Amino acid sequence: MAAATAAAALAAADPPPAMPQAAGAGGPTTRRDFYWLRSFLAGGVFSALRAVPQKEGFLGLYKGNGAMMIRIFPYGAIQFMAFEHYKTLITTKLGISGHVHRLMAGSMAGMTAVICTYPLDMVRVRLAFQVKGEHSYTGIIHAFKTIYAKEGGFFGFYRGLMPTILGMAPYAGVSFFTFGTLKSVGLSHAPTLLGRPSSDNPNVLVLKTHVNLLCGGVAGAIAQTISYPFDVTRRRMQLGTVLPEFEKCLTMRDTMKYVYGHHGIRKGLYRGLSLNYIRCIPSQAVAFTTYELMKQFFHLN
Numbered sequence: 001m002a003a004a005t006a007a008a009a010l011a012a013a014d015p016p017p018a019m020p021q022a023a024g025a026g027g028p029t030t031r032r033d034f035y036w037l038r039s040f041l042a043g044g045v046f047s048a049l050r051a052v053p054q055k056e057g058f059l060g061l062y063k064g065n066g067a068m069m070i071r072i073f074p075y076g077a078i079q080f081m082a083f084e085h086y087k088t089l090i091t092t093k094l095g096i097s098g099h100v101h102r103l104m105a106g107s108m109a110g111m112t113a114v115i116c117t118y119p120l121d122m123v124r125v126r127l128a129f130q131v132k133g134e135h136s137y138t139g140i141i142h143a144f145k146t147i148y149a150k151e152g153g154f155f156g157f158y159r160g161l162m163p164t165i166l167g168m169a170p171y172a173g174v175s176f177f178t179f180g181t182l183k184s185v186g187l188s189h190a191p192t193l194l195g196r197p198s199s200d201n202p203n204v205l206v207l208k209t210h211v212n213l214l215c216g217g218v219a220g221a222i223a224q225t226i227s228y229p230f231d232v233t234r235r236r237m238q239l240g241t242v243l244p245e246f247e248k249c250l251t252m253r254d255t256m257k258y259v260y261g262h263h264g265i266r267k268g269l270y271r272g273l274s275l276n277y278i279r280c281i282p283s284q285a286v287a288f289t290t291y292e293l294m295k296q297f298f299h300l301n
């Protein structure tokens with residue numbers, strides 16, 4: 001529920017990240033009208049956000065949202081559940097505690113959730129990238145069938161998995177680590193100002209809602225900055241044959257080398273980061289806050 005609430009709240013900001021990250025393709029655009037690419041290069045993120053509704057209507061901002069919502073329920077459930085299990089396992093079996101166990105458990109939980117739900121993320125990206133009037137896929141089921149038939153069967157759904165795992169490990173790890181650390185430090189040094197008794201257990205202090213939102217947002221921003229180049233690589237590899245230069249982006253190494261060589265760091269590996277901040281900061285804030293509230297609701301403190 002934490003992940004689904006965050007995803008629903010920020011859905012309109014999610015399709016465009018695939019667009020800026022794929023910008024600067026370097027190939028001819030005769031096959032498709034990459035109108036959002038021209039808008040992005042000319043005026044930046046907000047210009048692209050204006051161009052999508054003008055070309056495809058307001059619902060164009062929500063392309064692929066169905067697949068994302070189907071994916072986000074199991075993804076969020078697996079990630080948060082796995083985090084608690086891994087944290088307990090690391091503490092009891094390995095004897096590692098303190099802040100390090102949050103980093104390790106978060107990384108392992110993120111990778112577990114990604115592997116389990118990756119095919120749905122692949123389909124979501126493909127659906128979000130389509131241009132009105134030039135659809136390769138008519139829906140989620142058709143996208144699954146087409147990818148399976150034309151891109152190597154089952155393995156076609158896992159194109160770009162390696163950069164995703166390598167990016168998710170620091171992203172999820174740093175997210176849980178940062179949020180957990182800020183929470184523990186805040187409650188230790190300013191319990192009256194930042195905390196309140198938990199609704200399900202008055203003996204346990206929890207962060208106030210607005211402080212939860214702030215800590216979650218900071219955690220999301222730091223994690224996104226660290227892992228973003230892997231996210232750019234993942235999106236390019238997921239798009240596969242949709243991009244003109246797909247033959248140069250078949251492996252993670254080749255993709256990162258191509259992006260860096262043609263566009264550099266700021267306009268290549270970190271292209272579209274500003275929009276991802278707009279998406280991930282409130283998304284992580286809502287996700288962690290909802291998670292904390294659900295723990296109280298189900299009497300888990």
